[in-house]
Amino acid sequence: MKKRIIILGSTGSIGKNALKIVNHLKDEFELVAIAANSNVKDLIEQINTFKPEGAGIFDERHHKNLSENVNSKCRIFSGQRGIRALVREHEADIVVNSIVGAAGLLPTLDSIESGKSVALANKESLVVAGKLVMAEAKKNNVEILPVDSEHSAIWQCLIGENYSNIKNIILTASGGPFLKRNIDTYESITVEEALDHPNWDMGNKITIDSATLMNKGFEFIETHWLFGIPGDRIKIMIHPQSIVHSMVEFNDGSIKAQIGIPDMRIPIQFALTYPERKKGTVDNRSLFNSMQLEFEQPDLEQYPCLRLAIQALKVSGTAPAVLNAANEMAVNAFLRKEIKFTEIPVLIERTVKNHDVIDDPILEDYLEADRWARDYFKNEVVRNGN
Ligand SMILES: NC(=O)c1ccc[n+]([C@@H]2O[C@H](COP(=O)([O-])OP(=O)(O)OC[C@H]3O[C@@H](n4cnc5c(N)ncnc54)[C@H](OP(=O)(O)O)[C@@H]3O)[C@@H](O)[C@H]2O)c1
Structure with a gap:
């Protein structure tokens, strides 16, 4: 059927x-x-x-x-x-x-x-x-x-495994278009530069989130909820080639990775055909032509949005909902050229700091936190200057 x-x-x-x-x-x-x-x-x-x-x-x-x-x-x-x-x-x-x-x-x-x-x-x-x-x-x-390609990778690594044997999850990140750019020049980053992602062709919002690494921060939170792993066992690794889509390290020292060319048709198809696999349309032949795999630790000074997301998961409750809403407001303001790239994390942090977190929220609390953050961002953060 x-x-x-x-x-x-x-x-x-x-x-x-x-x-x-x-x-x-x-x-x-x-x-x-x-x-x-x-x-x-x-x-x-x-x-x-x-x-x-x-x-x-x-x-x-x-x-x-x-x-x-x-x-x-x-x-x-x-x-x-x-x-x-x-x-x-x-x-x-x-x-x-x-x-x-x-x-x-x-x-x-x-x-x-x-x-x-x-x-x-x-x-x-x-x-x-x-x-x-x-x-x-x-x-x-x-x-x-x-x-999400990273979570599909983790899921695929975990098929047939006992989750109690997971030591760490290693979430890979391309680092976005500004990985090698001097941090002193971040203030002058244009919308056009931020929308030019080196590996993935995506919608505008996630492309900006990938440039600030808020996207990786969101994926960090997503990993926690999908696989039930605490934040301190989710490691983030910059991997500019986006070939290794993520990894799982087990208690016995073994590490499994899922790899492939960066093409969203692979994880989307797997989600739809699971638990089966069907013939795909992606051509992996170019993968081994010049396969050079690099990994490095992310610098949280270079990527303050990632730090904010890690903190939001630690706080939990309604904090991540406020982080998300403030991020949507900031990214839209950046796309409309109303704020600078470097103001995105500053304005988000200001909003998050002023929120009274509800620890064990019900649906209405999450929705209210989202509304509050958007209003606060509009009325206090932007209007009062930054
Ligand atoms: N693109 C990727 O490679 C990628 C990878 C992993 C995860 N994701 C995630 O997937 C989601 C979509 O990303 P995307 O890159 O595909 O974004 P996108 O290209 O901007 O597409 C967003 C889609 O959502 C629709 N939409 C927006 N608000 C809606 C609403 N209130 N009700 C119904 N439809 C609505 C848009 O419709 P209109 O066209 O009419 O505006 C559009 O079809 C995001 O959460 C992103 O983080 C994306």
Whole structure:
């Protein structure tokens, strides 16, 4: 029987790659529904190509345009409620959540509560509310299938292993475009330079997060929740080639790594076909042409966002939700050229420091912390000068 798939964020970098896989493995998958934020043009094209039962657009202003330009058999959903209903009301086996940002949290919970496995690209779901998401998944007997290449690597290294034998998890990081750049020149980093990632082709937000290494900080938090390993046993290693996607060190001294060329189709496909493997579309032949593998410790002075994320996990509670929201605000401000690259960590830290952490939050506390951080950032941090 074909696996029934929903893709949230189908017009984004991960979403489009997920569609390629659905198309490549037509006999394995049936695309049930797709959703996006506001890119109605690409969404219409996808609906007309894949003919899903349902489609959702977050920005309600596009509802009419969407309805008028697709086959009437496709049920149209809009707004936040609409996206949530799309997830809950369709029968499906797996929801690929490739929405960007904290907006992905509620759809992750909707997928879990309606009994659907989540192929999770939206790492922000786990950064904001990892404890709740993992507890809900356990309660509903639903699998969280990692899509992030690092977490897919760790997961693949752990198949058949007893988690109690894990000594350390070694999370690799490319170091982004500014690894070798003199830190004294960071103030003049432009948006265009920050968007030019050396190894990966991704959406704008995660590309900036990769340049500041906040992305690695988020992955550090994600690793903790996905694999239940405390922060002091998650080691981060800069590996500029992005060939070793991450490693697991076991108690007996053995280290397993998962390697391959940096191409998100590999981890996305594995999440969708798991526990099986199917023929892929990625050509690994170039891998051994000039394989030189380098590893070095990250410098937390060079990457203050990484330090902030490590601290946020130590504090836990609502602290990572505030970190995430402040980061979204800062990255958007940088992309709009309103703040400098070096102001991103400064403004995030100021927001995090002013938050009263709730230690054992329920869903409403996480959502309130997210709202508070965005308001604080807008009204206090930016308006009062930095
Ligand atoms: N790209 C990668 O290689 C990569 C690797 C690992 C993890 N991830 C994670 O995957 C997620 C997506 O990254 P990306 O690079 O694919 O981002 P992206 O290219 O910016 O795509 C984001 C997608 O989310 C949609 N979206 C945004 N807000 C939405 C909402 N409220 N409701 C429904 N759809 C919404 C966007 O729709 P519109 O197009 O209409 O705006 C778009 O389809 C992020 O959490 C990222 O950290 C990405």
